[in-house]
Amino acid sequence: MRAARPRRADARRNEKTLLDAAAAIFVTSGVEAPVRDIAAEAGVGTATIYRHFPTRADLIIAVYRHQVEACAEAGPALLASSATPYAALRQWINLFVDFLVTKHGLAAVLQSDSAGFGNLHAYFLDRLLPVCTQLLDAAADSGEIRSGLDAYALLRGVGNLCIGADSDPRYDARRLVELLIAGLRRPR
Amino acid sequence: MRAARPRRADARRNEKTLLDAAAAIFVTSGVEAPVRDIAAEAGVGTATIYRHFPTRADLIIAVYRHQVEACAEAGPALLASSATPYAALRQWINLFVDFLVTKHGLAAVLQSDSAGFGNLHAYFLDRLLPVCTQLLDAAADSGEIRSGLDAYALLRGVGNLCIGADSDPRYDARRLVELLIAGLRRPR
Amino acid sequence: MRAARPRRADARRNEKTLLDAAAAIFVTSGVEAPVRDIAAEAGVGTATIYRHFPTRADLIIAVYRHQVEACAEAGPALLASSATPYAALRQWINLFVDFLVTKHGLAAVLQSDSAGFGNLHAYFLDRLLPVCTQLLDAAADSGEIRSGLDAYALLRGVGNLCIGADSDPRYDARRLVELLIAGLRRPR
Amino acid sequence: MRAARPRRADARRNEKTLLDAAAAIFVTSGVEAPVRDIAAEAGVGTATIYRHFPTRADLIIAVYRHQVEACAEAGPALLASSATPYAALRQWINLFVDFLVTKHGLAAVLQSDSAGFGNLHAYFLDRLLPVCTQLLDAAADSGEIRSGLDAYALLRGVGNLCIGADSDPRYDARRLVELLIAGLRRPR
DNA sequence: AATGAATGAGGGTTCATTCAT
DNA sequence: TATGAATGAACCCTCATTCAT
Structure with a gap:
């Protein structure tokens, strides 16, 4: 039996950062803002966003x-x-x-x-x-x-x-x- | 000195062509269709469209x-x-x-x-x-x-x-x- | 009746530039070199290449x-x-x-x-x-x-x-x- | 002090898993398949593969x-x-x-x-x-x-x-x- | 030792718009 | 005046590889 993934706490915090950043950008630039802008706001690479939210729809839904x-x-x-x-x-x-x-x-x-x-x-x-x-x-x-x-x-x-x-x-x-x-x- | 009227008639006919083309493309692709598509439909260069209608708004209005x-x-x-x-x-x-x-x-x-x-x-x-x-x-x-x-x-x-x-x-x-x-x- | 397109001479010269540039880049970096590199070598925007050669295969064939x-x-x-x-x-x-x-x-x-x-x-x-x-x-x-x-x-x-x-x-x-x-x- | 052998056996078993996974993926996707696919097949993190096989060449050789x-x-x-x-x-x-x-x-x-x-x-x-x-x-x-x-x-x-x-x-x-x-x- | 999250460099492609002919 | 070629900024997305836990 495997223990619950330890990284999860960290990742979840990060996801929170992402969502906050996305929400902030959505407010200023709308929900179609470039992925790069959101990544920049979160202080994160673009791929990080894709990892958490494969499509833009996923991101919007999560937000x-x-x-x-x-x-x-x-x-x-x-x-x-x-x-x-x-x-x-x-x-x-x-x-x-x-x-x-x-x-x-x-x-x-x-x-x-x-x-x-x-x-x-x-x-x-x-x-x-x-x-x-x-x-x-x-x-x-x-x-x-x-x-x-x-x-x-x-x-x-x-x-x-x-x-x-x-x-x-x-x-x-x-x-x-x-x-x-x-x-x-x-x-x- | 050049006569003004005949040119004007020409230009107007040309403009008619443009408007018809734009209208046709608007129907199929919406009013945000690429300029190129409209130009192609009109059998005209893209710049010609810009000359007659500097902004897309102008074109839509005219149509x-x-x-x-x-x-x-x-x-x-x-x-x-x-x-x-x-x-x-x-x-x-x-x-x-x-x-x-x-x-x-x-x-x-x-x-x-x-x-x-x-x-x-x-x-x-x-x-x-x-x-x-x-x-x-x-x-x-x-x-x-x-x-x-x-x-x-x-x-x-x-x-x-x-x-x-x-x-x-x-x-x-x-x-x-x-x-x-x-x-x-x-x-x- | 319409005269042959006057720009053609120019465009053809440009196409020659493109082909030369592509050929040169192909020699150094292979035929899969980034489009951007070829454009840079030709001193041209990337879209110019796409205009002349919609796909990479077209470019290679032309070269x-x-x-x-x-x-x-x-x-x-x-x-x-x-x-x-x-x-x-x-x-x-x-x-x-x-x-x-x-x-x-x-x-x-x-x-x-x-x-x-x-x-x-x-x-x-x-x-x-x-x-x-x-x-x-x-x-x-x-x-x-x-x-x-x-x-x-x-x-x-x-x-x-x-x-x-x-x-x-x-x-x-x-x-x-x-x-x-x-x-x-x-x-x- | 730690016994050396038992660990070794463990590591070797792990490596076997990796090799089997790589072999399987190589068959379906070729030897240039994404590292992630191999890791996934092995049920392992990507870094684990890098630890055992620093370069792709090492992995291919081992397979x-x-x-x-x-x-x-x-x-x-x-x-x-x-x-x-x-x-x-x-x-x-x-x-x-x-x-x-x-x-x-x-x-x-x-x-x-x-x-x-x-x-x-x-x-x-x-x-x-x-x-x-x-x-x-x-x-x-x-x-x-x-x-x-x-x-x-x-x-x-x-x-x-x-x-x-x-x-x-x-x-x-x-x-x-x-x-x-x-x-x-x-x-x- | 293992994990898998984060990184960020690339590469392809599309148009709106300008400009030389 | 008309042309359509050239421009180049913007975007999206994918992995190989590193790193904190």
Whole structure:
């Protein structure tokens, strides 16, 4: 039997450095920043990044994983704690928007169909689509919203509304998403 | 001394060729297609394109000018012919969406803050913002919609919703924009 | 009607510069030398090389085309002028060896199966295989040599014997090829 | 104080693992396969390989040592058992070819002048050159072959003929070597 | 002694843009 | 005025090899 790998503690610390560096660069240059810039920020060779994160999608996922998970987990909680399913949906979407709006370039990349971001796309869908579907279904069942809107389309629409949300003070993605969600409401 | 007119006619014909070529390439490869591809399609050297259209924004503007103008002009007309200002706004937005959705990559570039698209941004705003403002104001004045939404934000939000609208059958930009506009409506 | 492209003269001169530079670098560093080195030798940007010669195989072919053609054309001439077909074959092979032995790394690359040299392989075969076949057949018909040796195998064997022929004074490719050709002779 | 022997046994077993792994990888990916692949196959860190075999040449030598030794030892035996020295030479060369032809990439590396394979080159020469010289001399003394061919050149020529012998069904290295040896024969 | 993480030098390739003809 | 050749900056990615644990 083999003892747990001793280097692991070190490597994990290093990985943390990498993620911090990537996060910092993502903020200033967007998630498509050159690998070299990230490596430089981390004080590390480029290959080190490739070792830890073979594709850019892997890196992006790792950087945002905690927040995506938190968002996913918030769905059922909100459903349980909110007055109505529609209120839960609305709040959950706001969480998603709060997340996206602060991630320079992420929303843009999320809708890019360029191969290589496939994993990223898949990850977000994998984690968030079921949650969104659940909330949407609940709100439809309660009769609060029109039915017939795909959770996929909604997520993507919300994501799109977040593109370029920073870097333009005249553009208020949160407000627009609010309107979109308001528009979902079944007219009386 | 040289006659000025005949040259002008020549140049204009040449420019037409360029625009047709660009339009064709934009359809197949998006508005960020390599300059070379466009030049090749036009049967022209790359420098010729730069002479006529110093920046890519200039070229894009020229290609879509007619349609943008038409869209701008449709605003007042719709306002005059529609039952209510809100109906006019809604139809006008739909016109804009119909335009954007069919222009591969245009919506994406419209929100790009990368210098070099500044002109493009400015042109669209210059032509469409007044129209949108007028429609929005009219609808606000009539009491049909909530006030407080900037025309700039609306235009940009609609533009964003159109990103990637082709190339993904599961995503329906028109529907989402409809919801957004529905959300504008003042709740009773 | 359009006049012949005026730039062509210039470009051709430049191409000559490129070929000379490539040839020079091939001599010192072999035919697999970095594109950048060749560009530097030519005093040219790397992309210039790619413009003229999209793949490395194209460049190699261009550098050696004249000599390969000359070799190919020498075949029938030798057949006509030599005392016997076997003598012609022997002299032709010697020509081929003389060519290869002075081309650092070419023989090695000729037998490389790494994709990307496919074109090169094909070119050599296309030009030289028919000639070699003709000579081999003639010598077989005359009864001078054993039959049953494929021209392809012969060419490749000769090529292989030329690998590393420069850079090692103790190795005499010409002598070995002579022995190989001698071995072809039908024993009495 | 530490006992020396038991460690030694351990190390030797470890080395065996390494050699087996290297041999396996050499078969599938050739003798220039990435160090990492070999380490992975052995279930070992890369540095472990460097500790045991500082250069790739050392590793290759170790992998094939037994077969090279066997080949070397076969020389005198063949000389003793064969009808004539020439027959012995011929059979010995065939043994060498059989060895080389089945070692993916070995023949190619044997003639590489890239520093780092110096050891390898030296080892093969050290073991095989005396044997080949002895056989060649004997055959020359018996009057069966032309004299004047260096054993070094012969070995290297045979090695070259074996390059790429696998991976191309149209190329028959054994046949060509046979012709080369036949060519050595003194003409009557 | 073994590990496997980190290093960083290379090499290939693509365009936007300039410039000589 | 038109041309299209040349430019060269940017990026990505792969390993051989070293080094801290």
